Amino acid sequence: MSKVVQYLQTPTFRKNLIAAFIAIVCLFLAVYVGLKIYTKHDESIAVPKIKGLHINAAIQALEDAGLEYQIDSVYQMDAKPGLVIEQDPEQGFHVKSARTIYLTIITQVAPEVSFPNIKDKTLIEATAILKNHNLKIGDTSYVADIARDIVLDAQFAGQSIRNGRMIPKGSRIDLVLGNGLGANEVEIPNLIGLPLNEAKFALSGAGLGLGTVTYDPNVTDTTTAVISVQSPGVEKGLTSLGAKIDVTLSLTAPSPTTGTPGSTTVPKPQVTPTQSNPPAAKPVAPKPATTTKTTTNTPPAKSSNTAPTAGQKKENKANSLGF
Missing domain, CATH: 3.30.10.20 (Trypsin Inhibitor V; Chain A)
Structure with a gap:
């Protein structure tokens, strides 16, 4: 123990103690100054107003202030695309230089x-x-x-x-x-041979609409094409008001004679069956009636020749009554 006390009283110990103290103070000062420089103590920048600006103007304002930025986007109807609607931190908040400011803008492409x-x-x-x-x-x-x-x-x-x-x-x-007025029926117009624009006008005037439009493979210029097929066709007669007519466009329309057979074949089956059946039925009914009357007249003539046979009279009477 006496040796330790003697060592503490030596000049060597005092020099080492002073050196250690100086080293600790220097280290503390270095850390303090370094942190102050690194954290930019007593140095701040007020966040400019970004909310309400277009994204291009907002980026320019942040770059002039020495601030960084990060952008997120949302979609809102009836809002100007590219408009900044949120910022974090808010306007006037003091931050260090190169601080990241988070922005929310209106996206230009709707999801x-x-x-x-x-x-x-x-x-x-x-x-x-x-x-x-x-x-x-x-x-x-x-x-x-x-x-x-x-x-x-x-x-x-x-x-x-x-x-x-x-x-x-x-x-x-x-x-x-x-x-709510019900499906009233209108007559189907004939669109064969009409160009597409005239067909639309005709359908509109009839209270109908244009349905599916198909083109013949040979059609190269749609302005010169005409309607060659329509569905439903004029042979149907009537269709519901507001119905749609499907058409096919070709280079040329079919000849008018191709559409007439459909109309001529309609009345033929209506005339022949109604006039042929009644005459065949009428002459059949009166013939049995005439034969029965002739048979009833013959027995009295025969009874005048064979008067004694009463059984024959009964049989003739039964035959005349149809038994």
């Missing part, structure tokens, strides 16, 4: 949704379903049908849309509804 089933639904039900799928109702048209305000067809971009098809959010859907 797609699956088209719901709205056919045979009422207009109120269809409106609610479309709204829940972030879709809008476009134009509404009415056709003759016994059901009123019932969705008969849904169209997107002028074409009928099937259930489950993927379409962008916010798309407008046109609805075809029933007017």
Whole structure:
């Protein structure tokens, strides 16, 4: 123990102690200054206002302030694409330089949704379903049908849309509804030989619509093509108001004689059966009546020659009565 006390009193120990203390102080000062430099103590930047700006202007403002950014996107209907709607941290918050600012913008490309089933639904039900799928109702048209305000067809971009098809959010859907007046019948116009634009005009005037349009493989110029086949054809006579007529376009229309046999064959079966059957039935009925009358007249003539036989008189009388 005395040796330890003697060592503590030596100049060597005092020098080592002083050196260790100086080393600790220097290390503390180095760490303190280093952390202050690394953390940029007493240095801050106020976050500029980014919310409400377009993304291009927002990026320029952040770069001028020496800040970084990270972008996330969402979709909102009726909102300007590229608009900054959220920022974190908020405006005026003091941050260090090169701090990352998180931005939320409106995407320019709308995500797609699956088209719901709205056919045979009422207009109120269809409106609610479309709204829940972030879709809008476009134009509404009415056709003759016994059901009123019932969705008969849904169209997107002028074409009928099937259930489950993927379409962008916010798309407008046109609805075809029933007017509740029933399906009145109109005469089918003859479209054979007409170009497509004239056929559309004729169908519109008759209260009908254009259905499926098919083209002959030989058609190279649709402006010069004419209708060669229509379904249903004029031989059907009448069809429901608002019905659609399917057509086929070819280079040339068929000759007019090809359409006449259908009309000439219709009245023939109506005339021959009604006039041939009654004359054959009438002459059969009166012949048995005349034969029975002649048989009743002959027995009295024979009875004058054979008067004594009473049994023969009874048999003749029975024969005259039809037994």
